[in-house]
Amino acid sequence: MERPNYTQDYDKVLRSLYRAIIFLSSFAVVLALGLIYYGLMGNPFAPKQSPPVVDTQQKQPVSRSAAAADERIEDGIHLATGLRVADGFEVVRANCTGCHSGKLIAQNRATRDGWQEMIRWMQRTQGLWELGGNEDTILNYLAANYAPQEIGRRASLDVEAIEWYILEE
Numbered sequence: 167m168e169r170p171n172y173t174q175d176y177d178k179v180l181r182s183l184y185r186a187i188i189f190l191s192s193f194a195v196v197l198a199l200g201l202i203y204y205g206l207m208g209n210p211f212a213p214k215q216s217p218p219v220v221d222t223q224q225k226q227p228v229s230r231s232a233a234a235a236d237e238r239i240e241d242g243i244h245l246a247t248g249l250r251v252a253d254g255f256e257v258v259r260a261n262c263t264g265c266h267s268g269k270l271i272a273q274n275r276a277t278r279d280g281w282q283e284m285i286r287w288m289q290r291t292q293g294l295w296e297l298g299g300n301e302d303t304i305l306n307y308l309a310a311n312y313a314p315q316e317i318g319r320r321a322s323l324d325v326e327a328i329e330w331y332i333l334e335e
């Protein structure tokens with residue numbers, strides 16, 4: 167019987183081991199390339215999304231984006247802003263609807279002084295800009311259209327105006 171040639175066998179084993187290592191490392195290379203692609207380009211299998219729309223018009227004193235918005239007016243109310251269309255409307259719209267909806271304004275009732283207080287508060291704490299010559303126009307508009315006596319929201323209690331009655335004993 168032939169004696170086993172251990173050197174040859176050893177060579178064979180070594181060669182198949184190399185083959186296995188090369189075979190496996192080709193997977194590793196493909197995987198690594200995939201990860202690099204993923205890292206650089208993002209998930210290629212993700213559904214295509216349009217980039218988020220950035221509203222660059224926000225917080226700007228004069229809003230021109232409104233031109234593209236809904237301009238319908240119903241019962242004197244400008245639908246997009248919720249504000250009543252009256253003298254000064256455009257000035258109010260330009261200065262007062264950048265940070266919050268006009269509906270927040272329409273929900274409120276105040277005297278001219280009260281409105282001025284709110285404006286001062288926003289100027290002190292919320293970054294509202296100086297309104298300059300527009301302040302008068304804005305206050306006139308607010309005082310005329312969102313005055314306390316209007317129905318909608320109850321005015322603050324006016325003690326003088328309450329008709330007190332005496333409880334019977």
Ligand code: HEC
Nearest residue numbers: 261262263264265266270271274284285288292293294304
């Ligand atoms: C720079 C940003 C900014 C602008 C411009 C701005 N406001 Fe405001 N306003 C705010 C913030 C912030 C609040 C608080 C919002 C909240 O409470 O959700 C607020 C709140 C209000 C409120 C609610 C107050 C309350 O007591 O609930 C009214 C009314 C109002 N603003 C009216 C106006 C008017 C009128 C103008 C235009 C002269 C205006 N805002 C412009 C930032 C702004």
